[in-house]
Amino acid sequence: MSSTPGGGRDRKNVIVFFTDQQRWDTAGAHGNPLDLTPNFDRMAAEGVHVRNSFTCQPVCAPSRASLQTGRYPAQLGCFRNNIPLPEDAPTVADRFAAAGYDTGYIGKWHLGDTGTAGPVRPEQRGGYRDWLAANLLEFTSDAYETTLYDGEGRAHELPGYRADALTDAAVDYIAREREAPFFLFLSFLEPHHQNERDDYPAPEGYGERYAGAWAPGDLAALGGSSAEHLGGYLGMVKRLDECLGRVLAAVREHGLADDTIVLFTSDHGCHFKTRNAEYKRSCHDASIRVPTALLGPGLDTGRPLERLVSHIDLPPTLLDAAGLGAPEDMDGRSLLPLVRGAADDRPDDVLVQISEAELGRALRTPRWKYGVVAPGADAWNTPAADRYVDAYLYDLEDDPHELHNLIADPSAAESAEEAVGPLRKRLLQRLAETGEHPVIDPAR
Incomplete structure (x- = not known):
């Protein structure tokens, strides 16, 4: 050679x-x-x-x-x-x-x-x-x-x-x-x-x-x-x-x-x-x-x-x-x-882990951004939590710059929960794939 x-x-x-x-x-x-x-x-x-x-x-x-x-x-x-x-x-x-x-x-x-x-x-x-x-x-x-x-x-x-x-x-x-x-x-x-x-x-x-x-x-x-x-x-x-x-x-x-x-x-x-x-x-x-x-x-x-x-x-x-x-x-x-054009059997979403500023997890789909945080968690020393709470929901089709958090909007509570249900279920599935099995509670 x-x-x-x-x-x-x-x-x-x-x-x-x-x-x-x-x-x-x-x-x-x-x-x-x-x-x-x-x-x-x-x-x-x-x-x-x-x-x-x-x-x-x-x-x-x-x-x-x-x-x-x-x-x-x-x-x-x-x-x-x-x-x-x-x-x-x-x-x-x-x-x-x-x-x-x-x-x-x-x-x-x-x-x-x-x-x-x-x-x-x-x-x-x-x-x-x-x-x-x-x-x-x-x-x-x-x-x-x-x-x-x-x-x-x-x-x-x-x-x-x-x-x-x-x-x-x-x-x-x-x-x-x-x-x-x-x-x-x-x-x-x-x-x-x-x-x-x-x-x-x-x-x-x-x-x-x-x-x-x-x-x-x-x-x-x-x-x-x-x-x-x-x-x-x-x-x-x-x-x-x-x-x-x-x-x-x-x-x-x-x-x-x-x-x-x-x-x-x-x-x-x-x-x-x-x-x-x-x-x-x-x-x-x-x-x-x-x-x-x-x-x-x-x-x-x-x-x-x-x-x-x-x-x-x-x-x-x-x-x-x-x-x-x-x-x-x-x-x-x-x-x-x-x-190469093969059929794709994977759901079209990604899992994101958040540390330091807050202990959280997020799911990004083509339309939605859904995020949860662990209340009161030490985000510097804790890699994962047993319990999270809904914290973020953005409709990226209507709000691509993520300026309107539907979780934080009381007037959007009903429509937000309708979207969150499937997203919460999917996020839990993604977390289970990584060995995490938390509960996720709705935001108050």
Whole structure:
């Protein structure tokens, strides 16, 4: 076998392009008018656009744990931030490595020891062999100051804007001569806020370009911190799409386009302090719906996938698309049969777990958003509850921006209960599938 980028042509390389806190409606493929994402839009048009894609837990570490394992966060044990990924949990990197792949991780990890911002112990790297990352990139970097740590724990100062620096490292990784195929997980911090000053630092000139240019319906109505931050946030999204273009160009330039699968997705969205005191951790689409697309051999259909898809479905899909098969011990199911036009026997809904801000569960269907919370629960230390109470009901056909909670409207009580009955039953079924068997009481 020749020593070429990507290694053997009989097995497919896999790249995950992973953003942090990116709403689905930042993408032109979802109707955004600002031309922020031409590369994502082209990828979605040529490949498989997962039009209704949802995180199963809208906060960093749980979502990341799910994407590494294909399991629900509460069942895995990573139901909130500051809980490390269990060292014995099988990951996608483990499975690719077992099949002879080179495995690489670049960027933000957020699944290591509590209180550790920089280096991650080898035992906590999820099975990745090539390593250039920080556990909490938001605390080891700023917009133009990026520090990552290699496999020996040595610090590396990367030049330029942070997203560009990670992309430079990814392009270098793609270009390496190797005998084996590779699995690369490229994890950005953008468009997440810079924690210590609660700011969205776009590249120079980008935030000003988009300030006041556009606002989605929920933010136009509710405001939150969007007037101050939305321009910078959208500028970060624009730069991320330029980085995506560079990664896809590197794949083409090295002759790997016919041998490489690319997944674009994000860990969760951003509601700009409209639903609680910060940016996520709620059942609303602003928190849970993300842009997702797949491109590569077997995925170049140009047909969108309309059914609702959870993050737990993405790891088995990648393994399946690479020819390794979808593991039965993952909670999700491969999307490949649906991509190929097979009949779908799955109900068209997704389960979402909520922690930290409140202990809750939610069911998202094409029309409805139904959510429950555990009254008085310690949402930081409790992964699940024995009892929940109805808390949210939105009719997404009439109220796509989730501005009218029917559960909280006494005048809608009768019609709300008529809708809630079947949704409550279905949510209980989904919870039972994960091993949870609570009761759900009607709201008072």
